Amino acid sequence: MMPDIKQLLLTMVIPLIEHEDEMTLNIVDGDHFLEYHLVLHPDDVGRVIGKGGRVANAIRTILYSVRVDGPKRVRLIIDNKEEI
Secondary structure, three states, X not given: OOOOHHHHHHHHHHHHOOOHXXXXXXXXXXXXXXXXXXXXXXXXXXXXXXXXXXXXXXXXXXXXXXXXXXXXXXXXXXXXXXXX
């Protein structure tokens, strides 16, 4: 059974942000990684990253500990909506 990493990520991020309607999550299937690109409103980026990156590191630690089928690894990328 494949773990639902997308739902896990959304469960952790949605309580932290104020502009849920402007959040998008894109999944890019690369050669070595399943990249989860989290695109947030500029006001929400700081909330998800946290002071010194502590919140983002905690989220990544949880996501990266989930075992996925096959040799690919999970990678989380947090983007600012204005940069895209």
